[in-house]
Amino acid sequence: MPKNIDLEKMRHGTALLKRGFAKMQKGGVVMDVTDASQAKIAEEAGAVAVMALERVPADIRSQGGVARMADPTKIIEIIETVSIPVMAKARIGHFVEAQILESLGVDMIDESEVLTPADPHYHIDKTMFKVPFVCGARNLGEALRRVHEGAAMIRTKGEAGTGDVIEAVRHQHAIMGAIRSLKGKTKQEMFTVAREIQAPYELVVEVAELQRLPVVNFAAGGIATPADAALMMQLGSDGVFVGSGIFKSKKPEFMAKAIVEAVTHYDDPGTLARVSKGIGDPMSGINVADIPVEKQLQNRGW
Amino acid sequence: MQFALHLTMDTLRVGVIGLQGDVFEHISALRRAFEDLGIKGEAVWVRRPPDLERIEGLVLPGGESTTISKLLSTFGLRDILKEMAGGGAPILGTCAGCVLLAREGDALVYKTRTELLALMDMSVDRNAFGPQRESFEANVDIEGLGSYPGVFIRAPLIKRVWGDCKAIGTFHGKMVLARQKNLLAASFHPELTDDTRFYRMFLGMF
Numbered sequence: 001m002p003k004n005i006d007l008e009k010m011r012h013g014t015a016l017l018k019r020g021f022a023k024m025q026k027g028g029v030v031m032d033v034t035d036a037s038q039a040k041i042a043e044e045a046g047a048v049a050v051m052a053l054e055r056v057p058a059d060i061r062s063q064g065g066v067a068r069m070a071d072p073t074k075i076i077e078i079i080e081t082v083s084i085p086v087m088a089k090a091r092i093g094h095f096v097e098a099q100i101l102e103s104l105g106v107d108m109i110d111e112s113e114v115l116t117p118a119d120p121h122y123h124i125d126k127t128m129f130k131v132p133f134v135c136g137a138r139n140l141g142e143a144l145r146r147v148h149e150g151a152a153m154i155r156t157k158g159e160a161g162t163g164d165v166i167e168a169v170r171h172q173h174a175i176m177g178a179i180r181s182l183k184g185k186t187k188q189e190m191f192t193v194a195r196e197i198q199a200p201y202e203l204v205v206e207v208a209e210l211q212r213l214p215v216v217n218f219a220a221g222g223i224a225t226p227a228d229a230a231l232m233m234q235l236g237s238d239g240v241f242v243g244s245g246i247f248k249s250k251k252p253e254f255m256a257k258a259i260v261e262a263v264t265h266y267d268d269p270g271t272l273a274r275v276s277k278g279i280g281d282p283m284s285g286i287n288v289a290d291i292p293v294e295k296q297l298q299n300r301g302w
Numbered sequence: 303m304q305f306a307l308h309l310t311m312d313t314l315r316v317g318v319i320g321l322q323g324d325v326f327e328h329i330s331a332l333r334r335a336f337e338d339l340g341i342k343g344e345a346v347w348v349r350r351p352p353d354l355e356r357i358e359g360l361v362l363p364g365g366e367s368t369t370i371s372k373l374l375s376t377f378g379l380r381d382i383l384k385e386m387a388g389g390g391a392p393i394l395g396t397c398a399g400c401v402l403l404a405r406e407g408d409a410l411v412y413k414t415r416t417e418l419l420a421l422m423d424m425s426v427d428r429n430a431f432g433p434q435r436e437s438f439e440a441n442v443d444i445e446g447l448g449s450y451p452g453v454f455i456r457a458p459l460i461k462r463v464w465g466d467c468k469a470i471g472t473f474h475g476k477m478v479l480a481r482q483k484n485l486l487a488a489s490f491h492p493e494l495t496d497d498t499r500f501y502r503m504f505l506g507m508f
């Protein structure tokens with residue numbers, strides 16, 4: 001912070017700044033990293049931000065146990081290594097983990113179903129923070145509940161740690177389809193929609209007019225290849241989060257760079273073919289259909 | 303400001319480098335400014351060299367400067383962009399775009415080996431205010447416009463200008479807007495406000 005600036009005249013933590021931060025991430029790839037050397041690889045490959053965490057979702061899934069916010073030492077090490085924004089995950093409802101992450105200086109907090117939920121009733125009141133939040137959603141109602149709580153960015157939940165893109169696709173279709181179906185609805189009809197999807201009426205009206213979410217919408221949860229990333233972009237995502245897909249692949253440097261380029265030229269099959277060549281084996285993955293519903297991470301949160 | 307030329311000519315085509323960042327917001331802001339000025343204009347999403355055909359000026363959007371810089375090289379836009387700047391095409395860079403236009407960066411820029419376009423005689427500190435929680439809104443003073451709503455998101459600061467490059471916008475004595483002939487660099491985000499005066503000023507450079 002430069003000295004001798006009149007702090008009184010500066011407004012921090014406004015919705016415009018939080019949503020604006022998310023807008024700067026558009027067309028980009030946010031990569032999960034567990035240490036400084038991975039963060040460096042992600043930055044070199046052209047990631048727009050890194051998500052600092054203790055274990056990637058695939059390991060959380062296989063090792064089990066309670067998954068919590070990452071150790072601050074690790075987060076600081078990553079912040080000090082890269083120049084791009086650093087995000088980190090807090091448990092659903094765990095506002096103290098969020099307070100700690102804000103004080104560490106992370107640029108965005110992911111209130112994430114990938115970690116073990118901390119509150120059986122409530123999500124974090126995100127309006128209480130200066131740092132912006134991203135939250136997962138499976139459908140329009142869930143997305144708008146999170147926006148109402150102050151989320152500055154939404155991502156599809158998908159099914160993290162699987163390398164199977166089907167759930168991210170399902171959630172993206174659900175959100176985009178619900179938005180399209182609002183077109184031409186009367187006020188009375190929208191009152192009913194708001195009640196049915198358990199979302200604030202004002203946000204339903206706003207989405208109907210904008211024909212998109214009022215905040216940036218990324219895809220996440222199962223993206224493992226450049227083609228997966230481009231698929232989500234063609235389905236209307238503003239960008240992608242790649243979790244286990246990079247550092248669980250055989251050649252992370254190549255995979256990371258290929259996914260970055262695929263997101264920029266998501267609608268150009270020639271470029272997608274070129275970047276898909278020689279990227280090595282993607283993560284082997286698990287079919288979501290083989291995971292019992294009670295073991296699926298996407299059903300955490302409400 | 304002179305618009306007489308374009309009032310009688312074909313549509314003014316302005317490109318927005320659309321590799322990463324808030325591209326759509328710049329396209330919307332350009333459209334609002336065209337409308338306010340009553341000129342026929344088109345804002346074009348530019349991702350490849352052929353998209354630059356008949357483009358008369360450009361915007362380098364906000365986003366991540368490391369990412370945009372890499373993609374400019376990968377997709378062959380870097381040299382053409384520099385040629386256009388040399389040929390006198392008006393170019394606006396905001397936030398990340400401001401960093402990329404600079405001739406010199408700070409330690410962060412060099413640490414990440416970000417290749418700058420080096421088109422403007424200024425040195426820029428990347429992310430000069432700290433993490434996102436320090437991002438802020440505040441009014442800035444712009445020559446010819448007066449007070450303007452500045453939206454600073456992990457913003458850079460212009461530390462030094464020399465040669466033909468002049469600071470034309472300040473916030474509490476700090477340089478946040480600079481102009482060098484046909485080039486304009488803002489450390490804040492005029493595209494995120496509804497106030498079209500900034501874009502009208504940029505279109506006045508055509």
